[in-house]
Amino acid sequence: MELSLYKIFLFSLCPLTLLVGQLVSFRVHLEVDKDGWLNTYFVKQGWFWTSLVGWWCMIRYGGFGPRGTWKRTLLRYAILTVWWFVFTQSLWSEAAPLMDMVFTATGGRCSFEVFDSSDSPTWSINEKFHDTFSRRQSSLQKLYAALKKGAQNPPTLLQNAVSEIGYWISEGKGHLRGEDVTPSQLNSLIDSALHSWKKINSSYLCRSLGGYWIGGHDPSGHIFLITLMCMFLLGELQAIGKRALRVLKTHNRYWQQLREHGTNVLTMGGFWNLVAHPPATKKQFFKQLGLIPPNIGLQLIQLIGSTARFIVWDNPVVLLVLFTFLWWWSLLITTIAFHTLWEQLSGLLCAYVVAGFVYWKLV
Ligand SMILES: CCCCCCCCCCCCCCCC(=O)SCCNC(=O)CCNC(=O)[C@H](O)C(C)(C)COP(=O)(O)OP(=O)(O)OC[C@H]1O[C@@H](n2cnc3c(N)ncnc32)[C@H](O)[C@@H]1OP(=O)(O)O
Numbered sequence: 001m002e003l004s005l006y007k008i009f010l011f012s013l014c015p016l017t018l019l020v021g022q023l024v025s026f027r028v029h030l031e032v033d034k035d036g037w038l039n040t041y042f043v044k045q046g047w048f049w050t051s052l053v054g055w056w057c058m059i060r061y062g063g064f065g066p067r068g069t070w071k072r073t074l075l076r077y078a079i080l081t082v083w084w085f086v087f088t089q090s091l092w093s094e095a096a097p098l099m100d101m102v103f104t105a106t107g108g109r110c111s112f113e114v115f116d117s118s119d120s121p122t123w124s125i126n127e128k129f130h131d132t133f134s135r136r137q138s139s140l141q142k143l144y145a146a147l148k149k150g151a152q153n154p155p156t157l158l159q160n161a162v163s164e165i166g167y168w169i170s171e172g173k174g175h176l177r178g179e180d181v182t183p184s185q186l187n188s189l190i191d192s193a194l195h196s197w198k199k200i201n202s203s204y205l206c207r208s209l210g211g212y213w214i215g216g217h218d219p220s221g222h223i224f225l226i227t228l229m230c231m232f233l234l235g236e237l238q239a240i241g242k243r244a245l246r247v248l249k250t251h252n253r254y255w256q257q258l259r260e261h262g263t264n265v266l267t268m269g270g271f272w273n274l275v276a277h278p279p280a281t282k283k284q285f286f287k288q289l290g291l292i293p294p295n296i297g298l299q300l301i302q303l304i305g306s307t308a309r310f311i312v313w314d315n316p317v318v319l320l321v322l323f324t325f326l327w328w329w330s331l332l333i334t335t336i337a338f339h340t341l342w343e344q345l346s347g348l349l350c351a352y353v354v355a356g357f358v359y360w361k362l363v
Pocket residue numbers: 032033034035039043044045046047048049051052055074088203218219220221222223225330331333334338
């Protein structure tokens with residue numbers, strides 16, 4: 001395989017991003033919302049989006065045609081998919097994914113330290129027990145449900161623990177009702193009860209019971225997944241890139257329409273005013289939107305329709321580039337804000353050895 005500039009870019013993008021992220025993290029402290037839209041709907045469903053966009057590009061750019069390269073693409077995709085699945089997902093409900101095996105083998109476990117066991121005279125929730133108020137509340141609820149479900153003939157102390165957590169959830173009080181037990185006793189009671197009922201060997205199972213992963217070496221699942229996704233999308237772009245660029249250049253009609261409709265929409269009928277000075281409430285917004293002359297509304301709809309068609313149907317390579325950018329951005333954020341350097345490196349390395357082999361040897 002000859003080493004082109006593009007190949008250098010493909011193979012160095014993720015490691016360089018990790019390096020940049022590490023350097024930035026020395027200077028910048030980022031607070032990132034784990035439940036933000038990008039993480040929840042896109043990155044955490046990343047292999048789905050990547051598969052969809054990757055294959056859609058293959059279909060639209062004739063990868064299935066007489067000179068198509070779909071067999072090779074399918075082989076590369078299959079290898080990457082199997083590796084992603086084995087590394088991050090449970091093959092069956094009892095089995096742990098590889099990344100969680102590494103974590104438990106290096107001393108990590110699922111913890112249920114709910115209550116602060118320092119010497120404080122009042123009972124409070126352990127600060128390490130999940131990182132936001134809403135996550136704490138929902139984890140307490142999961143824990144409560146798990147304890148209630150698991151305890152058929154629970155000892156009195158455990159019954160008390162369950163009712164204390166129930167009380168905490170319903171009342172949100174800053175202290176418990178003064179049982180004859182210390183916070184650390186209650187913690188170990190909950191912990192040993194849950195660990196004796198179930199073999200908690202995956203982060204997914206741990207979270208579903210309300211617990212959290214502590215100790216051990218936890219390879220970054222995000223860095224692993226995003227590296228695979230970037231390598232797949234950018235790697236396949238090599239196969240379709242020239243054709244995609246040719247198609248992109250032939251769409252003069254769209255640019256013409258964009259210019260015509262775009263200037264009409266922006267210069268007439270108060271639309272620009274609406275964008276530049278949006279009203280305070282949704283009601284006012286829709287009221288003002290209703291005042292826009294119908295022909296402008298129609299042009300706006302046509303504009304949105306032709307843009308969607310231009311991107312999704314005619315030039316899905318735009319989607320591929322957009323998604324790659326989205327993954328890259330998320331990779332950068334992850335390297336700045338999550339995991340230790342060694343956990344980031346192991347996530348990267350585990351993805352890189354397979355994706356690197358695939359795009360080095362199987363192109
Ligand atoms: C013949 C030819 C046929 C062809 C055919 C053609 C048609 C073809 C059509 C295709 C059609 C599709 C077909 C696809 C079929 C599927 O692929 S469907 C499956 C879709 N599923 C997915 O994509 C799931 C992807 N997700 C995952 O793999 C895992 O969730 C992850 C992302 C690896 C999990 O990582 P993790 O280890 O839990 O998280 P980790 O990185 O350790 O991070 C720790 C914490 O920090 C947070 N965090 C880390 N980084 C960040 C960040 N940047 N921002 C915010 N939070 C962060 C994490 O969210 C996590 O917090 P929690 O919310 O979990 O508590």
